[in-house]
Amino acid sequence: MDNEPNVPVLLPEGPTNTRRRRATKEVGDPPRRTTPVGHVLLAMIIALVVGALLNAPGIRKTALGQAVGLKRDVATFFADPLDDVSHSLYLDRPRAALQWAIGRSGDDDVDLTLPSPTLPATAGPPVATPPKRAFSPASPLSMYVTGDSLATTPGESLINLGLATGVISAFGPVDGHVGTGLARPEVFNWPAYLAEVIPPLNADVVALTIGSNDDQTLTGEGGVGPLLSPEWETEYRRRVGGLMDSVTGNGKTVLFWVGIPPMRNTERYETRYRYLNDIVKSEAEKRPGKVVWVDTEAVLSSFGGGYADYLENPDGSIVQVRAGDGIHFTRAGGDRIAEAVLAAMRRTFDLESWKTAPSTTTTSTTVPATSTTSTTNTTSTTKAKRQSGK
Amino acid sequence: MLFPTVTFAIFFMIVLPVSWMLMPRRRRWKLFMLAASYFFYGYWNWRFCFLIAVSTIGNQIFATFIHRADTERKKRLLLTGAVVANLGLLAYFKYFDFFVTNATNTLDKLGVHISPEIVAVTLPVGISFFTFQALSYVIDTYRGTFEPGRLIDFAVFLSFFPHIVAGPIVRPAEFMPQLKERHDPRHVDSSRAFFLIVIGLFKKVVIANLLATQIVDAVFASPNQHSSLEVLVAVVAYAVQIYCDFGGYTDMAIGIALLLGFRFPQNFDSPYTSTSIQDFWRRWHMTLSRWLRDYLYVPLGGNRSGKWRTYRNLMLTMVIGGLWHGAAWTFVAWGAIHGTFLCVEHWRRTRRQAGGLPDPTDTRARRVRARLITFTIVCFAWIFFRSESFTIAEQMLARLFNPAYWLDPSPLVTVGVLLAIAAGILEQYVPRRTWGRLMAKFSNLAPVAQGLMLGASLLVINTMGPRGVAPFIYFRF
Numbered sequence: 001m002d003n004e005p006n007v008p009v010l011l012p013e014g015p016t017n018t019r020r021r022r023a024t025k026e027v028g029d030p031p032r033r034t035t036p037v038g039h040v041l042l043a044m045i046i047a048l049v050v051g052a053l054l055n056a057p058g059i060r061k062t063a064l065g066q067a068v069g070l071k072r073d074v075a076t077f078f079a080d081p082l083d084d085v086s087h088s089l090y091l092d093r094p095r096a097a098l099q100w101a102i103g104r105s106g107d108d109d110v111d112l113t114l115p116s117p118t119l120p121a122t123a124g125p126p127v128a129t130p131p132k133r134a135f136s137p138a139s140p141l142s143m144y145v146t147g148d149s150l151a152t153t154p155g156e157s158l159i160n161l162g163l164a165t166g167v168i169s170a171f172g173p174v175d176g177h178v179g180t181g182l183a184r185p186e187v188f189n190w191p192a193y194l195a196e197v198i199p200p201l202n203a204d205v206v207a208l209t210i211g212s213n214d215d216q217t218l219t220g221e222g223g224v225g226p227l228l229s230p231e232w233e234t235e236y237r238r239r240v241g242g243l244m245d246s247v248t249g250n251g252k253t254v255l256f257w258v259g260i261p262p263m264r265n266t267e268r269y270e271t272r273y274r275y276l277n278d279i280v281k282s283e284a285e286k287r288p289g290k291v292v293w294v295d296t297e298a299v300l301s302s303f304g305g306g307y308a309d310y311l312e313n314p315d316g317s318i319v320q321v322r323a324g325d326g327i328h329f330t331r332a333g334g335d336r337i338a339e340a341v342l343a344a345m346r347r348t349f350d351l352e353s354w355k356t357a358p359s360t361t362t363t364s365t366t367v368p369a370t371s372t373t374s375t376t377n378t379t380s381t382t383k384a385k386r387q388s389g390k
Numbered sequence: 391m392l393f394p395t396v397t398f399a400i401f402f403m404i405v406l407p408v409s410w411m412l413m414p415r416r417r418r419w420k421l422f423m424l425a426a427s428y429f430f431y432g433y434w435n436w437r438f439c440f441l442i443a444v445s446t447i448g449n450q451i452f453a454t455f456i457h458r459a460d461t462e463r464k465k466r467l468l469l470t471g472a473v474v475a476n477l478g479l480l481a482y483f484k485y486f487d488f489f490v491t492n493a494t495n496t497l498d499k500l501g502v503h504i505s506p507e508i509v510a511v512t513l514p515v516g517i518s519f520f521t522f523q524a525l526s527y528v529i530d531t532y533r534g535t536f537e538p539g540r541l542i543d544f545a546v547f548l549s550f551f552p553h554i555v556a557g558p559i560v561r562p563a564e565f566m567p568q569l570k571e572r573h574d575p576r577h578v579d580s581s582r583a584f585f586l587i588v589i590g591l592f593k594k595v596v597i598a599n600l601l602a603t604q605i606v607d608a609v610f611a612s613p614n615q616h617s618s619l620e621v622l623v624a625v626v627a628y629a630v631q632i633y634c635d636f637g638g639y640t641d642m643a644i645g646i647a648l649l650l651g652f653r654f655p656q657n658f659d660s661p662y663t664s665t666s667i668q669d670f671w672r673r674w675h676m677t678l679s680r681w682l683r684d685y686l687y688v689p690l691g692g693n694r695s696g697k698w699r700t701y702r703n704l705m706l707t708m709v710i711g712g713l714w715h716g717a718a719w720t721f722v723a724w725g726a727i728h729g730t731f732l733c734v735e736h737w738r739r740t741r742r743q744a745g746g747l748p749d750p751t752d753t754r755a756r757r758v759r760a761r762l763i764t765f766t767i768v769c770f771a772w773i774f775f776r777s778e779s780f781t782i783a784e785q786m787l788a789r790l791f792n793p794a795y796w797l798d799p800s801p802l803v804t805v806g807v808l809l810a811i812a813a814g815i816l817e818q819y820v821p822r823r824t825w826g827r828l829m830a831k832f833s834n835l836a837p838v839a840q841g842l843m844l845g846a847s848l849l850v851i852n853t854m855g856p857r858g859v860a861p862f863i864y865f866r867f
Contacts (some may be wrong), residue, residue, distance in 0.1 A: 001833060002591075029822070029826035029829075029830075030823075030826050030827055030829075030830035031830065032579065032581050032582060032826075032830050033830075033833040033834055034576075034577035034578055034580070034833075035577075035578050035579075035580040035581070035583070035837070036575065036576045036578070037410045037576075037578055037834070039408075039580070040406075040407065040578050040580045040649060040837075040839040041407055042837040042838070042841065043580070043584070043837040043838075043840040043841040043844065044403065044406075044841070044844075045403075045841065045846065046837070046838055046840075046841025046842060046844075046845060047840075047841045047843075047844030047845045048399060048847070048848075049841075049843070050841065050842055050844075050845025050846070050848075051844070051848030051849060052843040053845075053854070054661055054845060054846070054849040055848065055852045058852055058853070059396075062396075078859040083429075087641070094849060095849060095852075095853050098849070098850070098853045098854070099853055102853075102854060127633030132700070135644070156611035156612055157449050159611075159615060160611075160612050160615075161610045163612070163615060164614075165420050170612075172608070173607070173609075173611060173612060173615070174608075174611070197754070249499040264560050274671055294742070295736070310491075315498075317494070317495040317498050317499075318491060318494050318498075319491070320487060320491060320493065322823065324512045324513055325512065331778055331779065383413065
């Protein structure tokens with residue numbers, strides 16, 4: 001211990017747990033055989049080959065999920081025959097059995113089908129604006145938040161801010177799936193997933209953020225490239241529209257599609273993500289009352305417009321809104337997007353009239369779209385937080 | 391490049407045999423290892439390779455001049471320059487945003503409004519680790535406990551890929567002499583290395599990732615959405631997650647270095663079996679705690695200048711240790727909590743000694759109680775460490791202790807989560823000799839049998855782990 005006698009903290013040289021150390025000293029580690037490097041390499045090669053054969057279905061799925069190009073071609077070149085060999089030797093069975101045992105059967109399945117829109121191609125007669133659905137703490141608006149990595153931080157903020165209103169409840173935490181989108185159903189098939197998840201929830205609102213991984217060649221059913229070509233746009237529109245109609249098909253759920261905000265890589269944002277945003281926005285506009293487009297560009301732009309790492313709060317203080325990668329968000333950035341989504345929800349639903357309504361109201365009702373807000377009722381809000389907190 | 395990926399497996403299958411082939415030709419081996427390490431590090435962002443190169447050359451110059459300086463004054467001046475340069479680099483990348491934001495907002499409250507054009511700085515992976523290692527090099531040279539080596543040796547030491555991104559924090563005196571040793575390719579301690587790699591993989595890929603995705607991330611993001619039980623389990627789960635994540639990484643790092651013929655110091659020693667906070671710091675991130683002890687606590691005066699100075703030094707060391715983890719006040723709070731309890735323990739010990747009282751008898755009941763109390767304190771501190779703000783920490787605590795939420799449903803507390811927590815804690819209670827026996831038995835197997843067993847363990851790890859590999863927690867530190 002150098003020149004320090006009786007240092008009270010941080011790793012003195014002596015034993016830490018008297019009983020255990022004594023035991024170790026008494027027994028000691030049994031001698032181990034050392035190995036020549038050649039044997040080490042042999043063991044490692046066997047381990048990797050056996051491990052690859054036993055995990056072949058998972059490796060194939062991972063290979064398919066690589067970015068379209070040489071890397072994916074090489075990966076699938078090896079993964080496909082590996083999977084075939086594994087299957088014919090029944091070596092994929094232990095993995096399937098283990099997946100079944102832990103309740104994750106189907107982890108390695110690849111579903112490439114993507115639904116088409118069910119909306120008529122031609123616009124019908126103009127529809128009168130439907131009245132706003134009203135919600136109250138006793139009958140809160142139920143919300144399901146999902147999406148890719150851009151959904152995580154704003155989604156968490158949305159859940160927190162939503163719960164604080166007392167009139168919004170959330171189904172579990174943010175259901176985030178990193179590195180996914182509509183371009184690559186073999187990586188993650190969003191329409192199939194949401195078609196399975198949403199019906200049992202019967203949510204009033206689905207808040208969704210996807211698209212930031214979609215600036216690439218489309219694979220799966222109807223797959224086409226390159227990005228920005230007319231064929232690409234047609235197919236992407238089909239996928240976006242199909243997903244929108246699938247989510248809102250029950251006639252109850254309203255989809256809030258949160259757009260992609262500016263990124264530090266301005267050129268990429270201007271040429272790709274704004275283009276994707278425009279496609280989604282125009283598809284949302286075809287579905288009034290069912291799909292609401294939430295524009296995040298203004299929310300996270302600097303005063304002069306464009307990307308900003310830091311923004312000013314109304315009180316003049318500055319706050320970092322974007323993560324170091326120039327793509328994702330800090331909590332403050334997430335809060336700003338969440339506030340924009342909440343504002344859109346307030347425009348779509350009546351989340352305020354319960355504050356002035358008689359306290360006996362227990363079910364959601366429909367009120368005229370012009371209903372006004374009122375002053376805050378602290379007692380009701382506190383009660384509502386508890387009720388919708390879970 | 392992350393250890394638990396196919397990319398790393400391919401990288402290592404090339405590096406391992408080439409490294410052993412070149413080992414007899416030292417210079418070629420060093421150049422090869424330097425290139426491999428820079429490739430490994432540059433795989434994230436090649437621009438930061440320049441940062442390591444600058445750090446290497448700069449610190450080598452400082453160390454050489456310190457070694458050659460003929461007066462104490464010159465040595466001290468050069469050391470100050472080296473410390474300022476290293477900490478300046480660290481401060482720019484790690485704390486610049488934090489300082490500018492806090493300074494601007496403080497000035498704003500005082501009525502001075504400025505709008506600096508600031509751009510978020512990208513944090514280079516592992517900068518805290520290699521900066522601390524570089525500091526060890528120049529400080530040890532200044533103290534005369536280590537003689538600076540050649541530039542190539544120092545470059546290999548600083549960038550050696552098994553430890554560059556998340557430690558363990560290796561001292562130059564531990565590593566650089568190994569560069570001169572003769573490494574015998576007929577005697578590789580592969581059984582220990584394989585055990586460490588497989589156990590590290592399991593801890594990281596299965597336990598840490600499962601706990602993060604199944605409960606920890608969700609609860610710490612929105613505590614108000616969860617029951618008291620979910621919050622309680624999430625706090626314990628985080629304690630296990632961070633141990634398995636960081637401990638798993640260092641297990642792998644030590645195992646990989648062993649296969650290359652190098653020994654790293656131990657970094658974790660069953661930390662959740664600790665019977666006091668002092669004991670905890672002898673077992674948790676051991677290479678950081680001894681770094682803080684030798685380069686901060688002892689130079690501050692240690693416990694040599696009276697009890698109040700000792701308390702001050704303890705608090706300073708722990709608070710700075712907290713800040714080392716990141717630029718946030720929550721890390722400062724985490725360090726302060728540990729510092730406070732270390733002071734309390736020190737106070738109790740000195741009071742007992744002053745009263746001439748004997749040490750308490752070491753009974754099983756006393757040990758169990760001490761472990762439970764220590765684990766509770768550690769978990770309490772983890773709440774601040776994991777929470778992204780004091781608001782979240784406050785919500786966690788409020789939710790935990792408010793009886794209104796005690797009986798709420800807890801869907802996130804699943805059998806899988808509880809089993810993962812149990813596995814992460816019980817692993818620390820497995821006697822060392824049991825691991826030793828298992829390793830000895832494994833070492834007696836033929837290479838083919840070893841390969842088959844390792845392949846089967848890859849099946850379990852790959853199948854049970856969540857899809858994708860989350861980044862290691864300590865990479866951002």
